[in-house]
Amino acid sequence: MHDDDEVSVPYDMLGSRFVTPLFAAVTGWTTQIVSSADVVHVDSVALASLPLPFSSRTFANPLYIASNVTGFASHDYTDSCNAFHVYDAGLAAPILGQDPQIKLMVYEPGYAFANEAPVYFPDEQSVYFCSDAGGTLGRSNISFNNVVFRVNLTSVLAKLDNGTSTSFKMDVETVAIDSGGVQMTNGATNYQDSLLLINSGRGAEYPPTLALVDRETATAKVMLNNAAGKHFNALNDVVVHPKSGAIFFTDAWYGQTQGFRPYVDLPLAVWRFEPESGLLTALTDPSIIAVPNGLAFSPDGTKLYVTDTGPIYNGTVQPTPSRAASIYQFDVQTDAATGFQRVGAKSVFAWPETGVADGIKTDTAGNVYVGTADGVSVYTPMGQPIFKAFMPQSGAVNLVFAEHGRLIVTAQERLFIIQLNSSITGPPIWDYPL
Ligand SMILES: *[C@@H]1O[C@H](CO)[C@@H](O)[C@H](O)[C@H]1NC(C)=O
Ligand SMILES: *[C@@H]1O[C@H](CO)[C@@H](O)[C@H](O)[C@H]1NC(C)=O
Ligand SMILES: *[C@@H]1O[C@H](CO)[C@@H](O)[C@H](O)[C@H]1NC(C)=O
Ligand SMILES: *[C@@H]1O[C@H](CO)[C@@H](O)[C@H](O)[C@H]1NC(C)=O
Ligand SMILES: *[C@@H]1O[C@H](CO)[C@@H](O)[C@H](O)[C@H]1NC(C)=O
Ligand SMILES: *[C@@H]1O[C@H](CO)[C@@H](O)[C@H](O)[C@H]1NC(C)=O
Numbered sequence: 111m112h113d114d115d116e117v118s119v120p121y122d123m124l125g126s127r128f129v130t131p132l133f134a135a136v137t138g139w140t141t142q143i144v145s146s147a148d149v150v151h152v153d154s155v156a157l158a159s160l161p162l163p164f165s166s167r168t169f170a171n172p173l174y175i176a177s178n179v180t181g182f183a184s185h186d187y188t189d190s191c192n193a194f195h196v197y198d199a200g201l202a203a204p205i206l207g208q209d210p211q212i213k214l215m216v217y218e219p220g221y222a223f224a225n226e227a228p229v230y231f232p233d234e235q236s237v238y239f240c241s242d243a244g245g246t247l248g249r250s251n252i253s254f255n256n257v258v259f260r261v262n263l264t265s266v267l268a269k270l271d272n273g274t275s276t277s278f279k280m281d282v283e284t285v286a287i288d289s290g291g292v293q294m295t296n297g298a299t300n301y302q303d304s305l306l307l308i309n310s311g312r313g314a315e316y317p318p319t320l321a322l323v324d325r326e327t328a329t330a331k332v333m334l335n336n337a338a339g340k341h342f343n344a345l346n347d348v349v350v351h352p353k354s355g356a357i358f359f360t361d362a363w364y365g366q367t368q369g370f371r372p373y374v375d376l377p378l379a380v381w382r383f384e385p386e387s388g389l390l391t392a393l394t395d396p397s398i399i400a401v402p403n404g405l406a407f408s409p410d411g412t413k414l415y416v417t418d419t420g421p422i423y424n425g426t427v428q429p430t431p432s433r434a435a436s437i438y439q440f441d442v443q444t445d446a447a448t449g450f451q452r453v454g455a456k457s458v459f460a461w462p463e464t465g466v467a468d469g470i471k472t473d474t475a476g477n478v479y480v481g482t483a484d485g486v487s488v489y490t491p492m493g494q495p496i497f498k499a500f501m502p503q504s505g506a507v508n509l510v511f512a513e514h515g516r517l518i519v520t521a522q523e524r525l526f527i528i529q530l531n532s533s534i535t536g537p538p539i540w541d542y543p544l
Contacts, residue, residue, distance in 0.1 A: 147193050147499070149194040149206060150194070150195055152196060169421065171464070191503065192212040192501050192503075193500050194497050198497075202497045205497070205530055205531055206531060207533075209529070210529060211528070212499055212501065212527075212529075213527050214526055215267075215270065215525045215527050216261065216276050216282055216525045217278075217523060217524050218278035220247060220523065221247060221249060221523060222241060222522035222523055223278060223523070224239050224241070224507075224521065225242035225243070225508070225520055225522055226240055226508050227239050227296060227308075228298070228510035228519075230518065232512075232513060234262070236260050237260070237263055237512060238305055239261075239298075240296070240298070241256045243295065243364075245368065247523065250294065251368075252370040255294060256294050258292075258295055258307070259282050259283060259284060260283045261525065262281075263518075263527075266281050282525075288329045289321060291316075291335065292307055292309050292323070293311050293316040294309055294310040294344075294365065295309050296310045297508075298348065299350055301350060304323060304324055306321075307348075308321075308347060308348040310345055310346070310365045310370075310371065311341065311342070311365060311371055312365075313371070317341040317342065318365070319334065320333045337376060340375070342361045342374065343371065343374050343378060344361065344364050345362075346362040346403055347360050347404050351451065352407055352409065352537060353410075354449050355385075357382070357383045358382050358414065360380050360381075360402035360403055361376065361380075361381065361402070362378055362402060362403055362419065363401065367422075367423070367424050377395045378401055378402060379394050379395055380394040381393060382452075393452060399416055399418050399420075400418055400434050401422065403419040403466070404417040404467065404480070404481070405417070409474055409537040410476075412442055413441065413491075415437055415439055416470075417436075417437050417470055417480065418437075418467075421434075429466075437459045437467050438458060438459060439457050440453035441455045459489070459493045460478075460495070463487070464482055464483040465482055466483070467481065467482050467487075468506075468507050469506070469508025469520075471510060471536060472536070473534050473535065473536060474534075474535055474536065475491075477489065478491065479517065481507050483505040485499045485500045485501035485506050486506045486519060504521035504522060506519045506521050507519075507522060508520045510536070511534070511536030515533065
């Protein structure tokens with residue numbers, strides 16, 4: 111912990127710079143700029159010993175305010191409580207920059223339109239993402255597919271800067287993908303010029319797939335839809351190795367727990383797929399990760415991070431907090447002669463303070479950004495907590511860097527932009543060797 115005097119981060123208490131949300135319900139909802147965000151210091155020493163008596167916080171309860179800030183009851187958790195909670199001021203300052211912000215870009219109450227699969231394409235300055243597959247606010251189920259959307263950042267950010275309202279109807283464009291192989295999309299990444307989607311599948315007829323979508327035509331080509339003739343369970347998230355171009359992805363079981371997929375007799379696993387050779391390799395099994403979810407590489411590709419959503423193992427019953435909810439780190443091993451890869455040593459990288467960790471990304475310096483039940487937690491490459499973008503009303507499902515310090519966050523009924531120091535960005539995406 112550094113002294114406050116050493117850094118230029120403004121330490122305001124929550125409340126001093128709140129902008130009152132102004133919502134206008136006309137046709138659907140429109141959203142006006144909701145909050146800039148304060149930066150508050152976490153007093154870890156004081157928090158280490160809470161005043162007695164106190165009740166233990168429950169699994170998903172976001173009410174733990176890891177800062178000096180007090181006085182917020184649960185009903186106060188509006189979007190204007192969003193703030194940066196800083197654990198290490200010296201580490202946070204260069205990432206946050208002079209004027210860090212958490213802004214609501216689009217809000218559509220009652221529809222989890224922005225759940226997963228955020229991908230940014232610099233040539234379009236647009237972000238793609240998908241609606242919830244099978245959740246209560248997803249408007250999708252065994253009979254109805256979820257939807258892939260696109261938002262033009264240039265246009266939406268101009269509106270936010272201008273104080274002009276945004277809305278789901280006006281600012282979120284449906285990407286009508288031409289393939290039955292794209293059912294219940296849950297993850298995505300850039301793949302050269304194309305959009306690589308990972309899909310959970312729907313019912314017994316549409317298996318989970320990896321599909322490559324041409325952005326011009328919105329036509330999809332299915333690259334993978336089975337493991338030696340077996341359906342995957344419910345494919346979840348995908349990333350491409352920065353050096354080999356191999357596709358690493360996770361298979362979870364949320365299709366089954368949410369009632370839109372049958373159980374298939376494959377262990378939940380992290381997999382690796384070489385599109386050119388067709389080689390498919392299992393990298394983990396449930397003895398290594400219970401329910402693999404989000405995944406990301408360090409910028410040099412030597413480390414793989416995987417979030418484990420082990421406690422959420424059955425959509426019909428309460429989470430089991432004793433099961434693993436770690437963010438794991440693996441060494442990535444590469445055979446110098448063949449380029450074949452597997453994962454080696456595993457260790458616990460971090461533990462999410464609230465709920466489970468979901469989507470995960472790294473910046474060019476190797477810092478790790480993770481979506482959790484109460485916001486985006488940021489760690490050094492060693493796993494030391496730097497700060498949390500505290501978003502208690504929505505949490506953060508998944509996230510992606512756009513350029514110029516912009517971090518786009520999908521949070522179910524909300525799409526956010528977190529503005530960091532403009533030098534912060536994700537690793538380059540155009541240099542896959544294929
Ligand atoms: C947090 O609490 C500590 C100890 O009471 C105090 O020194 C510090 O100034 C407080 N920080 C803020 C941002 O109020
Ligand atoms: C923002 O990043 C630049 C480039 O790394 C750095 O020079 C600058 O000091 C950072 N801003 C703050 C406020 O630390
Ligand atoms: C399935 O989703 C559709 C579209 O949102 C909805 O109209 C329908 O009621 C849902 N069916 C069930 C059984 O939930
Ligand atoms: C995004 O919006 C801007 C400003 O309205 C427009 O100039 C640009 O063509 C749009 N980009 C795409 C890919 O539609
Ligand atoms: C900016 O606001 C003005 C006045 O409300 C409006 O006429 C204009 O269309 C807005 N521009 C954008 C890009 O939203
Ligand atoms: C989930 O819970 C239900 C109800 O308790 C039970 O019938 C089902 O077998 C459970 N499924 C799994 C995968 O644990």
